[in-house]
Amino acid sequence: MTSAIKTSKLSKQYKKGVRQQQVSALLDLDLEIRRGEVFGFIGSNGAGKSTTIKILMGLIQATNGQAWLFERPVTDPAARLHVGYLSEHPHFHDFLTPLELLHLLGTMRQMERKTIARKSEELLGLVSLSEAANRKIRGFSKGMVQRLGIAAALLGDPDLLILDEPMSGLDPLGRHLVATIIRDLQRQGKTIFFSTHIIHDIETLCDRVGILVQGHQKYVGSIQEALYPAGNLFEITVRMPEQWAPAQTILGSLRLLWHKESLYNFELTEAEISSATQAVIAAGGGIVTLEPKRRSLEELFLDLSGKFGEKGQSDLTSPAS
Amino acid sequence: MHSFACIRALGLATLKGGLRDRLIQSLLLAGLFFLLSTLVFSSFSMRQPLEVAINYSLATVQILAILVTLFLGLNLLSREIETRAGYLLMGQPISRTVYLLGKFYGLCLLNFLIVAFFGLCAALSLPLVKIGLTNAPSIAWGNFFVAQLGILGISLLLGAVTLLFTALATSAVLPFLMTVGVWFIGQSTEAVKNYLEAGLTAQPMPPALKWLVTVAYYLFPNLSLFDFKVYAIYGLTIPPLLAGYALIYGLVYMVILLLLAATLFQKRDMT
Ligand SMILES: Nc1ncnc2c1ncn2[C@@H]1O[C@H](COP(=O)(O)OP(=O)(O)OP(=O)(O)O)[C@@H](O)[C@H]1O
Numbered sequence: 044m045t046s047a048i049k050t051s052k053l054s055k056q057y058k059k060g061v062r063q064q065q066v067s068a069l070l071d072l073d074l075e076i077r078r079g080e081v082f083g084f085i086g087s088n089g090a091g092k093s094t095t096i097k098i099l100m101g102l103i104q105a106t107n108g109q110a111w112l113f114e115r116p117v118t119d120p121a122a123r124l125h126v127g128y129l130s131e132h133p134h135f136h137d138f139l140t141p142l143e144l145l146h147l148l149g150t151m152r153q154m155e156r157k158t159i160a161r162k163s164e165e166l167l168g169l170v171s172l173s174e175a176a177n178r179k180i181r182g183f184s185k186g187m188v189q190r191l192g193i194a195a196a197l198l199g200d201p202d203l204l205i206l207d208e209p210m211s212g213l214d215p216l217g218r219h220l221v222a223t224i225i226r227d228l229q230r231q232g233k234t235i236f237f238s239t240h241i242i243h244d245i246e247t248l249c250d251r252v253g254i255l256v257q258g259h260q261k262y263v264g265s266i267q268e269a270l271y272p273a274g275n276l277f278e279i280t281v282r283m284p285e286q287w288a289p290a291q292t293i294l295g296s297l298r299l300l301w302h303k304e305s306l307y308n309f310e311l312t313e314a315e316i317s318s319a320t321q322a323v324i325a326a327g328g329g330i331v332t333l334e335p336k337r338r339s340l341e342e343l344f345l346d347l348s349g350k351f352g353e354k355g356q357s358d359l360t361s362p363a364s
Numbered sequence: 365m366h367s368f369a370c371i372r373a374l375g376l377a378t379l380k381g382g383l384r385d386r387l388i389q390s391l392l393l394a395g396l397f398f399l400l401s402t403l404v405f406s407s408f409s410m411r412q413p414l415e416v417a418i419n420y421s422l423a424t425v426q427i428l429a430i431l432v433t434l435f436l437g438l439n440l441l442s443r444e445i446e447t448r449a450g451y452l453l454m455g456q457p458i459s460r461t462v463y464l465l466g467k468f469y470g471l472c473l474l475n476f477l478i479v480a481f482f483g484l485c486a487a488l489s490l491p492l493v494k495i496g497l498t499n500a501p502s503i504a505w506g507n508f509f510v511a512q513l514g515i516l517g518i519s520l521l522l523g524a525v526t527l528l529f530t531a532l533a534t535s536a537v538l539p540f541l542m543t544v545g546v547w548f549i550g551q552s553t554e555a556v557k558n559y560l561e562a563g564l565t566a567q568p569m570p571p572a573l574k575w576l577v578t579v580a581y582y583l584f585p586n587l588s589l590f591d592f593k594v595y596a597i598y599g600l601t602i603p604p605l606l607a608g609y610a611l612i613y614g615l616v617y618m619v620i621l622l623l624l625a626a627t628l629f630q631k632r633d634m635t
Pocket residue numbers: 057058059066067068086087088089090091092093094095131635
């Protein structure tokens with residue numbers, strides 16, 4: 044099967060200011076996104092996500108390396124024919140109305156007038172902008188602009204969507220909408236490549252993630268493995284009878300994370316699970332939750348940057364993708 | 365074929381933006397007002413009211429076309445790149461050259477409309493000035509038309525200049541200011557060169573200066589070449605060679621500017 048996105052040793056150095064000071068934004072990125080995949084691209088601010096995306100969209104030129112969309116080099120405008128793009132800070136010709144803008148974009152995608160009209164109406168309905176379809180974009184709120192950006196990205200019924208922080212600026216309903224759209228498109232076999240800072244989106248939407256740290260790719264693979272590495276700790280929440288105290292059982296040897304009324308939450312290793320659960324039941328208590336302890340995105344980034352603890356990059360090498 | 369459809373669509377959108385731009389709207393309104401007032405004032409002129417009216421109305425159309433070009437360049441080209449609104453278009457499956465040509469086409473459309481509309485207004489009002497004038501000369505309509513074309517030529521050349529500077533600069537004001545500079549220099553290179561070559565200067569000119577003037581003459585667009593106002597005002601015959609030379613010069617210069625702009629734009633990082 045062919046890839047939707049492929050990069051090889053992709054690097055970018057920006058030249059800044061009069062003295063042409065070099066800023067290395069991306070170094071030797073090798074990435075391959077399969078068709079039909081939902082791929083999350085994460086990394087802290089300034090990690091190089093938008094830089095990568097702009098190279099893919101032909102907006103900036105790579106200093107080194109190559110990139111392809113559906114096997115076509117990104118320097119060829121035709122590579123973008125089946126690609127929908129939402130930029131990080133969408134900004135539109137504010138003297139146009141959404142309908143006029145979509146018409147212009149549709150023409151550039153070689154769509155027929157009738158198709159454009161039908162599709163525009165449908166998409167503006169989808170992103171709840173039907174009311175504003177004939178209003179100048181100038182007066183739009185940030186979220187409305189973002190919604191229009193999503194409609195614009197979907198216009199040509201693209202096989203690949205490249206979205207730079209699609210959830211940014213959206214209200215909860217908008218976020219839900221975008222998540223629904225991504226799931227629908229995945230079901231239709233489309234490929235989605237998006238950057239985000241929201242861990243919930245990654246966990247619920249992505250097949251795989253790529254993690255960038257200061258322009259270096261540090262991880263590619265399943266998010267579960269990144270967030271719940273093997274040998275990880277677990278957390279157990281139990282409900283215990285009144286007058287119970289941890290010290291009475293082996294639970295006393297575990298680390299108590301929090302305690303509220305009759306609920307207790309402990310941290311424990313995989314080996315301690317069975318003895319701890321038996322002790323809880325023996326004491327007449329009940330287990331409320333038992334789950335692997337998830338690392339936060341911050342911890343993950345810190346780990347990958349090699350600044351946090353001993354374990355880090357070593358146990359996070361990508362399962363060859 | 366598809367590229368042409370894109371250029372057309374981009375041009376129409378740019379035209380729309382121009383006609384919906386507040387600044388350009390007020391310029392057009394001011395232009396209309398000026399045109400009317402010059403007609404009123406020319407009729408108060410003691411000598412040659414018709415000549416004065418032709419001169420003023422052509423000058424009004426010219427300044428209007430140039431100002432609109434400058435502001436369209438600023439608001440719908442340079443600023444479009446500064447605010448990243450153009451990135452959406454460049455992210456479509458079209459080449460940057462198509463994008464640039466689309467913008468230029470929009471500029472051409474707007475300029476054409478303005479020169480046509482205001483030229484027509486002027487043409488319709490000139491006979492009014494003639495009313496009540498005894499032995500007024502007849503208006504040289506052909507020359508008047510050529511003068512309008514010359515105005516169109518100047519503004520389109522300046523538009524292409526803005527395009528080139530926009531491809532070069534990262535801020536929006538810079539291309540605007542540089543185009544204004546080119547406009548001023550372009551109007552006077554020929555006059556300065558002729559003046560110096562006629563040897564009318566008090567002291568002999570240092571060769572470096574002479575060289576500089578010659579370079580400026582060939583580098584900057586010679587805008588005075590497109591000034592046919594005198595022929596329109598006095599009804600003189602326009603030498604066909606001069607008109608033909610202006611036409612070819614303008615086209616070649618414009619094509620070179622566009623090619624340069626497209627080449628530079630292709631390499632530009634849209635960050
Ligand atoms: N036009 C530019 N000139 C110079 N440096 C730039 C430019 N654009 C980006 N950079 C630098 O490149 C690096 C990567 O930036 P990029 O925008 O790709 O980050 P990002 O991962 O998208 O971050 P964020 O999460 O904040 O959007 C940063 O160090 C940034 O300062």
